[in-house]
Amino acid sequence: MNIKNNIDTITQSLPVGCKLIVVSKTQPIERIQEAYQAGHRAFGENKAQELTAKYEALPKDIEWHMIGHLQSNKVKYIAPFVYLIHSVDSLKLLQEIDKQAKKSNRIISCLLQIHIAEEETKFGFSENEILELIQSGSLQNLTHIHIIGLMGMATLSEDKVQIKKEFKGLKTLFEKIKSLPALPNNITMQEISMGMSNDFAIAASEGSTMIRIGTAIFGERIKV
Numbered sequence: 001m002n003i004k005n006n007i008d009t010i011t012q013s014l015p016v017g018c019k020l021i022v023v024s025k026t027q028p029i030e031r032i033q034e035a036y037q038a039g040h041r042a043f044g045e046n047k048a049q050e051l052t053a054k055y056e057a058l059p060k061d062i063e064w065h066m067i068g069h070l071q072s073n074k075v076k077y078i079a080p081f082v083y084l085i086h087s088v089d090s091l092k093l094l095q096e097i098d099k100q101a102k103k104s105n106r107i108i109s110c111l112l113q114i115h116i117a118e119e120e121t122k123f124g125f126s127e128n129e130i131l132e133l134i135q136s137g138s139l140q141n142l143t144h145i146h147i148i149g150l151m152g153m154a155t156l157s158e159d160k161v162q163i164k165k166e167f168k169g170l171k172t173l174f175e176k177i178k179s180l181p182a183l184p185n186n187i188t189m190q191e192i193s194m195g196m197s198n199d200f201a202i203a204a205s206e207g208s209t210m211i212r213i214g215t216a217i218f219g220e221r222i223k224v
């Protein structure tokens, strides 16, 4: 796999306004450095510990994206440096991010993860849960978080019609939230994080602003 070529090919295929997050989970430092030297700066990891270790080992101008399920007790490790947390799936987690962000004297950008897939196992809020949460008033006093959009993962499937339908649904929900009267001050709907190696072209055409790609850049991950 030529990491630079893969990044270039994917980037060139994306519409304006859609950004590539290189998913570097399980990849050794040297392969991330290869992408860094090719000029790439936005990387995604799904485990707090691995994210922290890589942050410490690599140049400090990297934007680190947390894309995997995050336990509340791990937030403190990434709060001092994380660029964007894509995978916020509970009010409790938002409250903990707010608390740790305050300690680091930061405002941390977050995406709310929405369950759009058919599979039962994926994390995330349902459409009703998210609308209730936003309108409940419980986000109002979280002054150290900034919710900038939504994230979703489509069903792992070959069925392009199904995948397209799920991404379309996420975009529709995004627009619906954006148009709500009296959105809390800490919500600005700007980003939709959707699309992975096998479905990013569909996601991009459905309005994704951030695709999260690992396999199509580094090859198959070694299973641990």
Ligand SMILES: *Cc1c(COP(=O)(O)O)cnc(C)c1O
Pocket (backbone or CB within 6 Å): 023, 025, 046, 067, 068, 153, 196, 197, 198, 212, 213, 214, 215, 216
């Ligand atoms: C691993 C992962 C990706 C990247 O998946 P690929 O199929 O390797 O591109 C994207 N998003 C999340 C949340 C992931 O955990």
